[in-house]
Amino acid sequence: MTSRLEPSPLFDTIKHFEQTNSDINQRITAITLEGVDDAGLLYELAIDWLLEQKHSENNFKTHRSELTTFLIWCWHVEQLKVEQVDRRLLTRYLDFCQSPPPEWIAYRNVAQFKGKEERLPNRDWRPFLGKTDNGIPQPYRLSASAIKTKLALLSAFFNYLIEMDYSERNPAASLLRSGRFKGNARHSGVPEDDEQMKSFTDLQWSYVMQYAQQSAAQNIADFARSRFLVTLLYSCYLRISEVAARPGFSPVMGQFRRDSKTGVWGFFVPLSKGGKSRTVALSDEMLDALKQYRTELGLPELPAPRDSTPLFVRHKAAGRGREQGVRHANLGVRQLRDLVDAVISGGADLAMTDGFDQDAREMRQLSAHSLRHTGISHDINLQRRPLSHVQADAGHDSIDTTSKYLHTSRVERHQTAKSKPLDHLN
Numbered sequence: 045m046t047s048r049l050e051p052s053p054l055f056d057t058i059k060h061f062e063q064t065n066s067d068i069n070q071r072i073t074a075i076t077l078e079g080v081d082d083a084g085l086l087y088e089l090a091i092d093w094l095l096e097q098k099h100s101e102n103n104f105k106t107h108r109s110e111l112t113t114f115l116i117w118c119w120h121v122e123q124l125k126v127e128q129v130d131r132r133l134l135t136r137y138l139d140f141c142q143s144p145p146p147e148w149i150a151y152r153n154v155a156q157f158k159g160k161e162e163r164l165p166n167r168d169w170r171p172f173l174g175k176t177d178n179g180i181p182q183p184y185r186l187s188a189s190a191i192k193t194k195l196a197l198l199s200a201f202f203n204y205l206i207e208m209d210y211s212e213r214n215p216a217a218s219l220l221r222s223g224r225f226k227g228n229a230r231h232s233g234v235p236e237d238d239e240q241m242k243s244f245t246d247l248q249w250s251y252v253m254q255y256a257q258q259s260a261a262q263n264i265a266d267f268a269r270s271r272f273l274v275t276l277l278y279s280c281y282l283r284i285s286e287v288a289a290r291p292g293f294s295p296v297m298g299q300f301r302r303d304s305k306t307g308v309w310g311f312f313v314p315l316s317k318g319g320k321s322r323t324v325a326l327s328d329e330m331l332d333a334l335k336q337y338r339t340e341l342g343l344p345e346l347p348a349p350r351d352s353t354p355l356f357v358r359h360k361a362a363g364r365g366r367e368q369g370v371r372h373a374n375l376g377v378r379q380l381r382d383l384v385d386a387v388i389s390g391g392a393d394l395a396m397t398d399g400f401d402q403d404a405r406e407m408r409q410l411s412a413h414s415l416r417h418t419g420i421s422h423d424i425n426l427q428r429r430p431l432s433h434v435q436a437d438a439g440h441d442s443i444d445t446t447s448k449y450l451h452t453s454r455v456e457r458h459q460t461a462k463s464k465p466l467d468h469l470n
Contacts, residue, residue: 072087154169276333279329299314300312357374
């Protein structure tokens with residue numbers, strides 16, 4: 045087991061970031077066995093978040109440093125899940141950072157990992173870097189601006205976790221808005237009217253589906269997979285991690301199952317956020333999409349029980365990672381996200397061609413997870429599905445989370461506001 049007070053790096057450099065590291069995998073497993081049962085899921089989310097920072101090496105290093113320290117504190121010191129962190133616990137973390145244990149402080153910069161082929165953690169690395177005066181270590185302390193920077197970095201990560209439905213709160217943003225760590229306006233939360241749109245409008249979504257259908261019709265071999273992927277994520281409100289391969293899980297066709305009592309087909313999610321499982325009922329159109337996809341793959345229209353056919357496979361052999369050299373291997377989160385992003389971009393191009401420039405620009409800001417938000421929002425606001433039904437299919441812990449989608453469609457709200465009369469009797 046990993047010692048509670050043994051800091052060790054979690055994320056390698058950009059060059060080696062996506063390589064499988066057995067040492068890290070073993071430590072994540074140990075942390076899980078010690079009681080933090082969602083450590084694996086949170087680690088995958090952290091990797092995805094850091095990948096979005098790859099465009100700037102300095103940005104990547106800054107976020108990597110803060111995430112490493114924060115996760116080590118959560119898992120090794122407090123032994124708690126990140127979703128449990130509230131204002132009180134985050135304040136405790138900041139106090140810890142202002143006065144860390146001496147064994148957590150280094151007085152010279154060292155690499156976090158060593159080795160060319162096999163990357164191993166550098167035992168000389170420490171999360172905190174202190175200063176010396178003529179070789180004498182000085183008392184460690186953080187400035188007020190350093191604390192605010194930490195909160196700003198964590199706030200961005202918590203916003204990502206909220207978008208990915210891992211968490212429902214951002215304690216870092218809360219501390220920046222009020223309290224002794226109150227920051228300036230650029231750290232504060234944005235008002236509702238200025239928030240980034242997370243869902244597609246009806247028009248935008250129609251262009252996404254139009255591109256998906258057209259591209260698949262023109263090239264079944266390359267695009268049938270992408271069309272089915274976006275359809276499944278939207279129709280069943282799935283998180284992309286729920287259909288992606290990861291250590292210990294490979295999604296298969298056998299997860300599509302027929303309910304023996306109702307005769308309705310559904311998609312079984314064996315393990316999701318919080319370690320829960322659920323079955324999402326398929327609409328008639330989603331079932332038709334499944335039949336079409338399987339037919340295009342040369343399979344019977346519907347899967348038999350325990351069908352082990354992979355759900356989404358590579359068309360080309362992987363060049364690196366745990367699936368190196370394997371062609372028909374299940375795709376991981378990043379590969380599936382790239383497929384979805386390509387469809388969204390193609391849909392935006394179609395919208396731009398038709399003169400919807402602003403819609404196209406907004407579409408390019410959305411992500412694979414926006415498909416889940418859009419499916420939920422459409423079913424609540426357009427299809428008028430009962431909230432309790434949507435809650436069960438979405439895997440929300442609380443009906444309050446589902447209820448938020450009643451108010452997330454700002455476009456529809458603005459449209460209905462335009463037609464409000466001043467005198468209902470005249």
